[in-house]
Amino acid sequence: MDDFTTVILDYVKREYIEEGDDREVGVDTPLISGGIVDSFSMVSLKRFVEKKYGIQIPDADATPAAFDSVTKIAELVVRFQKV
């Protein structure tokens, strides 16, 4: 789980934090409700974890709430790795 959060957090920082943006992002920072990731960009986050971990997250489970923090995304990865 810790490995997942580290990798996902790193991706989120690279992908969504612009140069000069000094916002701190941690594993529990609200991503979508906090305005860091917009619904437009959520698809790349979903595709990233699917490709990275060889999983398929059904659209019904890929809700903004389920992607709202690095911890929640890591939980989703664990859940679908087991399916």
Added chain:
Amino acid sequence: MAYGAKAREWYESELAGIKGAGLLKEERYIRSPQGAEIDVEYPAGAPPKHVINLCANNYLGLSSHPEVVEAARKGLDTRGYGMSSVRFICGTQDIHRDLERRLTAFLGTEDTLLFPSCMDANAGVFEAVLGEQDVTIADRLIHASLVDGVRLCKAAQDSYKHSDMGHLEEKLQLHQDKRFRMIITDGVFSMDGDLAKLDEIVALAEKYDAMVCVDDSHSTGFIGKTGRGTHEHCGVVGKIDIITTTLGKAMGGASGGCVSGRKELVEMCRQRARPYLFSNTVAPVIVAGAIKVLDILSRSTDRRDKLEWNAAYWRKLLVEAGFDVKAGASPIVPVMLYNAKLAQDVARDLFAEGIYVVGFFFPVVPKGQARIRTQLSAAHEKAHLDRAIEAFVKVGRKYEILGKDKNAIIQQYGL
């Protein structure tokens, strides 16, 4: 009555919240034709004030051009006022087809379809040409109307950091398994005035088999050597699959927009784009005026050349005076103030000095990026700009911002 006290109170409180946050948009009444100098009634009820206009999209100064007005009048006489029908029932005149052919030739595309506005063109185009097997990959600073259009279509949505070609390439690689990839960008970004790197975008599109859609509303008529747009400036005429643009800015400034590009994509819009199918198109009087605009632009490049000179001169005046100006090569010249209240105060004081500009702040621009967006026109004479810079310097001195960079302004006024 369905609109009861509960609803009224809720909306009142919502509006009070917008006002309390300093985000209330107010209209100012202009009591003259659009131009370099206008008469503005502000606040409402005040006697009109004669001011220099530095905030219109009247880039080529054609909004009230006598030839355009005369052509529009003739259009009114010969084709009437309204169509009272959508295009495919009985709402298409010969002049609509004429204008579409003229725009196709001007933009160097295969075909063109008029829309009531470019907002409508952007709202309709993606749903008409993309499906759920496809993906849109949009610059993160695209115009709100493109965002709406992308949301209305079934394709997966992705984005790349503003003008970051490395990031765009990553996204194109990520989505190679999709049927179609469509890169979406503004030609000139309306808030910063910078140009999309269309040559690099087209090269990436060719490498990764993607289509390119450009909203060229802030460039059609004046960017590029003969004013064709950003694609001409970047040397990629004929390589943009979809161009959306407006008649509501440089091209006479009345209203109307279009989708122009690959003929099959344009035809898909004719069959499926809902704003085209379910609303009247551009009124005959505007079509006649727009055809005249294209006549004027085809005759000579004088107007876009003058605009280019004006923009360079104005930019130089601001920089020499010590303002913090965003770099760029378009007639959109943002004067950075960072603090929202400062932007509003400076705009208000400039109005008092006879210069009409508007402060922009969140949510129109990102937080901490408040500014005054100045926009040049071919209708401006050098004397207008010399007069305007005097006022800018006077107000700049009052707020002690001349010669200060971002950090110094933020230190003085906060964010």
